[in-house]
Amino acid sequence: MATPTPDEREPFAEAAGEAVQTAVMATRLVLAIADAIRRQRQKSMEEEPPPSDQETSETADSIKKLLPSDISDALLTGADWPQMAQQLVALQRAGVNLDQILPGVGEIAVTVRDQVAANTERVAREGTGEWERMLRETLPAGPVREAILSSPTWPDIAAQMARLDERGVDVRQVLASAHDEGLGVDQAVGKVLAAAPTTSRDAMLSYGPLTTGLDIPKDLVLSDRDRALRQLAIVDANPKYVRMVREAMPGRERDADLMVTAKQWPLVAYRMADMERKGQPVTDHLARLMKDTSWEEGPGPQLGSRLVQAANDALRRPLDDPAAESRVQVNTAAARATSATVGPTKPQAAKNAAPAEPGVAPHRTAEPATRNRKTK
Known part of the structure; x- marks a missing residue:
């Protein structure tokens, strides 16, 4: 792939910064919820004593160690870091182990970031980037704009905007006008979900590249491995898929074990089962794990999660695809290196491109919108 010119890199840098900031918003939300639960549990809303310098420093070290570097950098340089540090210290004082909670928060943040990045790539391919810029210029940052940009249907929305523009x-x-209506929808749906959620948290968090093209149950529970394998109907076949991964990574069996014990492993096994049913060569796809070892880069505690993403990318990418780099390496890590929004970061795990249709199973890839307009 040719090296992008500075003019070509700038939109990607801006999009990468947008993806990271969206992930930071999700991180802040999750930690605020955790703090609210702690307060309710302790039956106290009294003002917390400020953290000591040592506690703040140790908390910052945990953030750097357990979250991806692009997200941790954005958090630590944000204006509200002191408030977040106080929340984290309060959780620690209450007995919460940050080494256990932060990797899960990091998974949520990475999922959000990569949903935005995947849509950015598809938009760029389909030539609708001008509408993304218009959206950012027109709508204030908030739930409506983030929902639009992270939606798998965003490229189709952009195409509709182009058709409207053609008609004057x-x-x-x-x-x-849609923004004002969207705020009302956001509030109404939030009330319904709070009262009677219809889709499991694991199903919603898994939505994206890991489930594109797969039918997953709406009540999927990945935290219960045995139940997840039963829900996906791969209980008997799972040992075979574990063996296939270990054989595909000779000399790296310990790393392979981190992958197959990761929370999201059943989704990888389910994709392998789906490929077998379609007669696709699973073993040939898995061989890519030793040809591109970019999954080694990053915090140690997240190696299993990165391997899950790398395996998913290896399974989904066609065998005749010559690209040596994954979508994430090309479109986010490289872009961040030139971004004024966040500093450079190490490449994240390989992930595939466009996620599936919104929020409920079955997860299927939306058909690309046709584009019949002159370039402005």
Whole structure:
């Protein structure tokens, strides 16, 4: 792939920064919820004593160690870091082990970041980047804009905006009106979900590259390995898929074990089963794990999760695809190196491109929208 010119890199750098900031928003939300639960458990809403310098420093070290570097850098340089540090110290004082909770928070943040990044790539391929810029210029940052940009249907929305523009419609005015309506929808849906959630947390968090093209149950529970394997109907076949991964990584069996014991492993095994049913050469795809070992880069505690993502990418990418680098390495890590929003970071695990359709199973890839307009 040719090296992008500075003019070509800038949109990717901006998009990478947007993806990281969206992930940071998700991280802050999760930690705020954890703090609220702690307060309710302790039956106290009294003002917490400020953390000591040593406690703040140790908390910052935990953030750097347990979260991806691009996300941790954005958190530690954010204006609200002192408030977040106080929340984390309070959780520690209450007996919460950050080494246990932060890797899970990191998984959520990475999922959000990569959903935004995947859509950015598809938008770039389909030539609708101008509409993303218009959206950012027209709508304030918040739940409506983030929902649009991270939606798998965003490229189709952009194509619709292009068609409206061709017909002389003021797209900015439409977006401004839609934003106000979207806030009402966001609040209404939030109330319904709080009262009676219909999709499991694991199913919602798994939505994206890991489940594109797969039918997964809405009540999927990945935290219970045996139940997840039963829900996906791969109980008997799972030992075979574990063996296939170990054989594909000779000399790296310990790393392979980290993958197959990761929380999201059943989704990888399920994809292998789906490929077998379609007559696709699973072993040939898995061989890529030793040809591209970019999954080695990053915090040690997240190696299993990175391997899950790398295996998913290896399984999904066609065998005749000559690209040596994954989507994440090309479109986020490299872009961040030139971004003024966040500093450079190590490449994250390989992941595939566009996620599936929104929020409920079955997860299927949306058909690309046709584009019949002149380039402006």
